Amino acid sequence: MTTTVPKRRRAQRGSGEDLRAEIVAAAKSLLAKSASADAVSIRAVANAVGVTAPSIYLHFADKDDLLSAVVADVFTELDAAMLSAADEFTEPMERMRAFGMAYVKFAISHPEHYRIAAMDPCPRPNVDEVLATSAFEHFNETVKQCMDAGIFAEGDPLPITLELWAAAHGIAALMITKPYLPWGDVDEVIDRVLCAAAVGRAAADKIGGDVTPARATAWLATLAPTEPS
Amino acid sequence: MTTTVPKRRRAQRGSGEDLRAEIVAAAKSLLAKSASADAVSIRAVANAVGVTAPSIYLHFADKDDLLSAVVADVFTELDAAMLSAADEFTEPMERMRAFGMAYVKFAISHPEHYRIAAMDPCPRPNVDEVLATSAFEHFNETVKQCMDAGIFAEGDPLPITLELWAAAHGIAALMITKPYLPWGDVDEVIDRVLCAAAVGRAAADKIGGDVTPARATAWLATLAPTEPS
């Protein structure tokens, strides 16, 4: 099943970097078809690009290094997907939802890539630099916009970003790891979770102070009872 | 570093099951000290109980089978921790918070156990049976109680249970995988996330219908602005 690419000309003198890109692409592709990160062997990747295993180590320190490169690649894709999903909206809440939906949907449609990026024990800080600089930063900005719009209480957006990220990660990770649970309509569930997280944070900020169960219950009771759409 | 236990008498005739329990205990212990599931080798476990590697296979079909046994063991612990954390409360919201807090705190204090139980690709359905029957079921009941108390809209509790579980799993998983992020006070963050998820679901139910960003924003605007504690 390991598709061997038999012939491969030795690269030109200056351009050994070409192989590096091919390796990353092959690893990414194999990873997408595979069940887990260590089901993709260095030998299989080498085989896929038509090269022997030790050649990989001319371009990557070890397997983690290769996986990090793949993840970095995938995360630039994720960032692009998030940006393109959000750029038609201007309202901060709309943008936040678009970001969150794009994030989760990307995660569940690239489960193994997402797994090694956000679920496996962090091999290299590199991965998280990418995560921190692009997608995370954009999300954090949007949270700040929600604050400015009075949706969240003013302050440092970072804790709220982390909190909302946790919600997005939770539903993505759980759907990936336990797809056989009775999720129902996937899009709807994601939307419900993200919406609840955002509205919950906003509402908790309105309640103010320490939101104890007792205070939360009392506050909820002041709201009008459920009315249909 | 692999502590060898040199002597070990052959077990009595009827009781080969003793070794099984010892193996599970040793694997659980090694797993707790280790960085990941496949950093714990069959050979290391065998060595820890003073036996050779193939003896493991007299009691477990393969490594996944052994890990499943460990996870089952750990999950009965988790269930006990959740029950004991909640049994001093009677109010459903209080109980839900106690459940959630106990769940997340157990997860982050047994990170590798939690990882193979809830973050790794499911090796055997066994693991999830345990998860479904004990902790999950108790949580689902509490959600039902919240419905009866008018906190959540009436209906099937399962979707809400999954939703809240996703929130708990999200913060637990993220804190385990990325402990170096600026979380601040751990207990407070967990509480914030769980509270936001619960209040958010309750509020979304009050809003009713499809909670679009526009409707949510409008609804939030009707609330009194943030007032300090």
Add this chain to the structure above:
DNA sequence: ACGCTAAGTTACCGTCGCTAAGTTAGCGCC
């Protein structure tokens, strides 16, 4: 005392990540 079989062993297979040491091919240079 002796056979039966549970309980464990030794020896081994194929694969893994990774390394050391060798080989080959392209480029600059005289």
Add this chain to the structure above:
DNA sequence: GGCGCTAACTTAGCGACGGTAACTTAGCGT
């Protein structure tokens, strides 16, 4: 246009892994 230099590979192999086959040993019933 031959030649050395070194980038770009290869072959060979190490130790550890999960797992299996086949052998040995010890306790029990008779």
